[in-house]
Amino acid sequence: MTNPAQSETAVFPPSPETIARAHVDAAKYDAMYAASVADPEAFWTEHGKRIDWIKPFTKVRNVSFEPGNIHIEWFGDGTLNVAANCIDRHLETRGDQTAIIFEPDDPDEAAEHITYAQLHRRVCRMANILETMGVRKGDRVVIYLPMIPEAAYAMLACARIGAIHSIVFAGFSPDALAARVNGCDAKVVITADHAPRGGRKTPLKSNADAALLHCKDTVKCLVVKRTGGQTTWVEGRDHDYNEMVLEANDYSRPVEMNAEDPLFILYTSGSTGQPKGVVHTSGGYLAYAAMTHEITFDYHDGDVYWCTADVGWVTGHSYIVYGPLANGATTLMFEGVPTWPDASRFWQVCEKHKVTQFYTAPTAIRALMGQGKGFVEKCDLSSLRLLGTVGEPINPEAWTWYNEVVGQGRCPIVDTWWQTETGGHLLTPLPGAHATKPGAAMKPFFGVQPVVLDPQSGEEIHESPTEGVLCIKDSWPGQMRTVWGDHERFEKTYFSDYKGYYFSGDGCRRDADGDYWITGRVDDVINVSGHRMGTAEVESALVAHAAVAEAAVVGYPHEIKGQGIYCYVTLMNDREPSEELRKELRSWVRTEIGPIASPDVIQWAPGLPKTRSGKIMRRILRKIAENDYGALGDTSTLADPSVVDDLIANRAAT
Ligand code: WTA
Numbered sequence: 008m009t010n011p012a013q014s015e016t017a018v019f020p021p022s023p024e025t026i027a028r029a030h031v032d033a034a035k036y037d038a039m040y041a042a043s044v045a046d047p048e049a050f051w052t053e054h055g056k057r058i059d060w061i062k063p064f065t066k067v068r069n070v071s072f073e074p075g076n077i078h079i080e081w082f083g084d085g086t087l088n089v090a091a092n093c094i095d096r097h098l099e100t101r102g103d104q105t106a107i108i109f110e111p112d113d114p115d116e117a118a119e120h121i122t123y124a125q126l127h128r129r130v131c132r133m134a135n136i137l138e139t140m141g142v143r144k145g146d147r148v149v150i151y152l153p154m155i156p157e158a159a160y161a162m163l164a165c166a167r168i169g170a171i172h173s174i175v176f177a178g179f180s181p182d183a184l185a186a187r188v189n190g191c192d193a194k195v196v197i198t199a200d201h202a203p204r205g206g207r208k209t210p211l212k213s214n215a216d217a218a219l220l221h222c223k224d225t226v227k228c229l230v231v232k233r234t235g236g237q238t239t240w241v242e243g244r245d246h247d248y249n250e251m252v253l254e255a256n257d258y259s260r261p262v263e264m265n266a267e268d269p270l271f272i273l274y275t276s277g278s279t280g281q282p283k284g285v286v287h288t289s290g291g292y293l294a295y296a297a298m299t300h301e302i303t304f305d306y307h308d309g310d311v312y313w314c315t316a317d318v319g320w321v322t323g324h325s326y327i328v329y330g331p332l333a334n335g336a337t338t339l340m341f342e343g344v345p346t347w348p349d350a351s352r353f354w355q356v357c358e359k360h361k362v363t364q365f366y367t368a369p370t371a372i373r374a375l376m377g378q379g380k381g382f383v384e385k386c387d388l389s390s391l392r393l394l395g396t397v398g399e400p401i402n403p404e405a406w407t408w409y410n411e412v413v414g415q416g417r418c419p420i421v422d423t424w425w426q427t428e429t430g431g432h433l434l435t436p437l438p439g440a441h442a443t444k445p446g447a448a449m450k451p452f453f454g455v456q457p458v459v460l461d462p463q464s465g466e467e468i469h470e471s472p473t474e475g476v477l478c479i480k481d482s483w484p485g486q487m488r489t490v491w492g493d494h495e496r497f498e499k500t501y502f503s504d505y506k507g508y509y510f511s512g513d514g515c516r517r518d519a520d521g522d523y524w525i526t527g528r529v530d531d532v533i534n535v536s537g538h539r540m541g542t543a544e545v546e547s548a549l550v551a552h553a554a555v556a557e558a559a560v561v562g563y564p565h566e567i568k569g570q571g572i573y574c575y576v577t578l579m580n581d582r583e584p585s586e587e588l589r590k591e592l593r594s595w596v597r598t599e600i601g602p603i604a605s606p607d608v609i610q611w612a613p614g615l616p617k618t619r620s621g622k623i624m625r626r627i628l629r630k631i632a633e634n635d636y637g638a639l640g641d642t643s644t645l646a647d648p649s650v651v652d653d654l655i656a657n658r659a660a661t
Contacts, residue, residue, distance in 0.1 A: 017403075019410070020442040025419055029305050029439020036440035036450075043453040050454060051294075051484060055082050057333070058294050059096050061263050062086040070482040072507050077498045080267050081291030081484040088261035089270055089289050090130060090167035093332035095261065097123045105337045108311070109156050110356050112203040112343040118360070121156055123335070126163075129252075133157075133164035134259035136251045140195055140227050144169030144262055147193040147272065150318075151175045151184055151215060153202035154342040157231045157248070158318045159328050161197050166270060166289075169262040173272040173284065176319025177202045177209060179601040181217035188222045190284055191272050191491055196226060197248075199233040205347040212238040219244070266290025272491045273321055275427040276541035277500055278512070278530035284491030285321075285427050292430050293333055295485030299431040299452060300330030303421050304393060305438045310363040311390070313339035315353065315371065320538075321427040322397055325485075326366060330431070345371050350378035354386035354413075365413075366395035366423075368537035369405055373567050376408045383412050393438055395421045398537035399569045400525050406445035424448035424525050426511065427539070428501070430485025433457070434523050447524045456480040458508065459517050462529070465505045476529055477515040478508035531625065533562035533570045538603045542625075545572060545606070548599035552592060554582040559615050559623050563608070563632035563661055571607035571661065573632040575615060575654070584611040608632070610659045614650040616642070627651060631658055 026032050031039065043050040048067045055064060064085030071078050097104075102124040109119040121129070142148060148170050152158040158174070165172040175187050188196060198215040201208040212230055216239060219226060230238065231248045270289045274282040306312060312331055316322035318340075331338035339360060345353045345367075353375065357365060375382065394414050401409075401422055410420055420443055424434040433455045434448040441449055451457050459468045459475040468475055486509070490497040504510050514526040528534065531542045542560040549558035557577040565571035576592065578584060589609050597605050616624045630639050631654050642648050 018442045018444055019419075021419055021439055022417070026439045028307070029437070030302050031437050031440050033440045036437055039453055040451070044456055047454055047481070051081070054298055054453075055085070055290070055294055055484075057297050058087055058290060059092055060085045060087050064266060064290070068482065072482070072502055072509065074498065074502060074506055077494070077502050079482050079486055079488050081482070082266040082294070085266040085290055086263045087266060087290055087293075088167065088264055089293050089329070090163045091261040092293060093163060093166075093329065094123060094127045094130060097335040098127060101335050104335070106332060107156055107159060108337065108339045108360055110339060110341045110343070110360070112205065112347075114348065114352070114355065119156065126160075128257050129156075129160045130163040130167060131257055131259040132252050132255035133160045134167040135255045136229065136246075136248065137164055137170065137195065138168060138259070139251070139255075140229065140246060142168065142170050142194055144264075145268075146170045147173060147191040149173050149175055149184070149188050149191070149193040149196045151177060151196060151198045151211060152231065153177055153199055153204070153211070153233055154317055154340055155199070155231070155233060156340060157199070159340065162271070162318070162324075162328055163332075164259075167259055167261050169264050169268065171269045171272060173274065174319050174324070175274070176317060176601070177211055178319070178603050180598055181214045182221075182598070183600055184214060184218040185221040186281065187274050188218060188226060190274065193226060195229055197229045197231070199231040200238045201234040201236045203234060203342065205344040208234060208236065210236075216241070264289050267488070269488075271324065273324065273427055275321075276532055276539050276544060278532050278541060279543050280541075281544065282541070283493070283496060283500070285487045286489045286491050287430055287485075288488050291484030291486070293329060295431045295483060296325040296330035297333035299485075300326060300336070301334050302437060303423060303432050303435050303452070304364045304366070304395060306331070306334060306336055306364065308335075310392075311337050311339065311360055312364045312366075313341070313357070313360070313362045314366040315341060315345070316366075316368070316397075321430075325431050345375055346378070349382065350375055351382040351386060354383050354388060357388055357391060358386045361390040363390055364393045364395065365391055366397065368398040369396055369401040370399065370536040370567060370569055372396070372401070372405045372409050376405055377567065380408075380412045388413065388415065391418050393421065394418045395423055397423045397425070399534045400527060401446055403445040410445075419443060422446070422448050424513075424523070428487045429483075430487065433479065433483070434525075444522060447518070447522050449522045451523075452483075454483045457523060459515060460505055460508070471517045471521050472519045474516040474526070475514070476505070477511045477513045477523075477525070478505050479511065480508055482509075533572065535562070535565075535570050535572060535603065536568040540572075540604060544600060545574065545596060545604055548596045548604070549574060549576060549592065551599065552595050554578055554588060555592070556580075557615060559612075559625065559628055560606075561625060561629045561632050563629075565607065565661075568607075572604065573608045573610070573661070574606045575610050575612040575628055577612050577615060608659045608661055610654070610657060612654060614647060614653070616650050616654070617646050618644050619646045628654075631655055632661070634658070634661065
């Protein structure tokens with residue numbers, strides 16, 4: 008018998024209990040969606056009220072996707088403070104309610120429950136410390152911390168005083184950190200002594216020390232004690248958070264910000280060049296993060312919501328910190344990894360804290376699925392009501408396991424498609440409104456108008472079923488506003504290939520029911536364990552090594568990671584391939600970018616397939632890495648077609 012979930016016709020309608028509880032059922036979705044696209048002004052006037060405005064907005068939107076004149080503004084004349092929305096406005100009714108549950112890496116270390124009242128004091132203190140260090144409205148602060156509550160305090164403290172934060176994932180190398188500090192000209196870097204993760208410790212402070220050697224001398228460093236481990240100290244530059252916090256004042260006045268003042272910069276990978284600083288602003292972003300958090304996850308008072316992402320990625324920004332806290336929710340922050348001390352850790356945490364909504368990435372699900380269901384079944388998961396996934400397409404096998412083993416067939420799965428650039432969910436089923444299909448991101452969120460374009464002609468395809476590139480017609484409040492310091496790059500990356508639309512970089516299919524399925528990136532961005540990476544970044548790290556003449560990097564299907572990193576490397580004439588050199592290049596890339604960029608495969612390539620004009624034909628390299636030679640296509644335009652035979656003959660095992 009075939010498993011119904013393996014076929015594309017498998018459909019899982021919401022249960023009567025789910026519908027009864029949901030904020031939005033099918034009829035309400037249809038009516039609200041129609042209203043949201045028919046009259047966006049009226050729709051967002053209403054939903055902009057989720058925010059407590061200091062000065063209410065009178066203008067809802069001012070948007071142009073016209074080439075040469077790209078600008079996006081939402082609620083443009085309103086003023087607010089994001090931290091006050093996430094904390095102060097809840098104090099009266101929820102001061103004693105838990106805002107953040109902190110679950111440390113080590114299961115023997117006690118979890119911490121931080122109430123909204125405590126959160127208020129701690130964020131105020133952090134805000135005052137930053138002010139003491141000279142941080143003012145509009146200044147940039149880089150946050151390079153483990154998954155500890157101080158990361159949330161730091162984000163909210165910046166928001167409180169109007170500083171712009173830029174979080175750098177703690178897995179990034181000193182070089183990557185330095186590039187980001189310099190890229191946004193940060194005044195302060197906030198870090199910790201060490202980051203415990205999976206029983207190991209990353210020396211964050213010494214990484215920061217190494218990075219700061221390549222930054223202006225004026226950059227200061229605020230150091231949070233996490234492990235108490237040894238660190239070196241630079242007098243005058245380094246500041247001790249744990250000491251300063253004892254003296255810091257408990258109150259800091261939230262600064263009045265314009266809706267369009269930047270809230271944060273987050274560097275993300277594109278298909279070319281170095282990572283770009285995605286800029287999100289205050290009012291629209293917060294309203295959108297809050298609304299999607301409440302509706303997609305069907306959050307209700309009393310729930311315990313857990314998103315397993317790291318705050319170093321956009322998912323952590325919108326769905327651990329800003330969305331949940333704006334809604335007065337209880338949000339769980341987990342410092343560890345799913346497989347340490349063993350593969351039951353996620354489920355033990357769910358049991359311990361009675362988690363109701365659980366949101367993770369397909370790569371984690373696949374890794375845990377491989378460990379067998381025993382690790383799940385020994386835990387009591389009866390508190391779970393909804394499951395979510397994000398970051399990459401989920402294969403039907405993993406979806407089915409998630410549904411049956413984790414959700415016990417009882418929990419709707421929301422497969423949320425979105426991006427760093429979009430601020431919040433754009434495509435997702437809503438639990439009480441839509442049936443789900445294994446692997447489909449299903450329906451647009453309110454106000455979102457997805458279109459499928461023919462990749463060649465750029466024409467919109469209206470009929471279904473169809474397949475093409477996924478673009479979005481018109482803006483939504485959570486959309487990124489610009490690339491930090493490079494508005495031209497913003498326009499070129501997202502608005503120039505398909506005029507008049509936001510181009511997502513993803514391909515998609517729309518089935519006969521009109522539901523959306525993401526097929527993956529159509530550009531040179533790869534998705535490795537849910538981490539987004541530009542192949543160009545890995546290439547530029549490789550060619551920076553003295554032994555390497557040329558490198559081309561592509562993704563290939565990887566059972567657990569989704570995609571693995573396959574590198575074709577041409578060595579300098581005087582260098583010979585060896586296992587040692589292979590190891591050296593691997594660790595070189597880890598040092599240049601970070602462990603997440605570690606190559607899975609390095610194939611020595613005496614030559615790369617190039618056109619006569621010298622352009623590397625990546626399509627061919629992708630096919631070889633995928634072990635799919637039948638579909639190499641036309642190789643006659645290559646300057647030297649014999650290169651391909653050599654690459655196939657010496658293809659590395661994947
Ligand atoms: C991919 C993460 C399929 C997609 C929030 C997108 C997905 C990229 C899904 C953005 C999903 C994200 N199904 N693919 N549900 N969610 N993606 O910026 O290729 O780290 O363009 O944002 O992840 O990655 P980013």
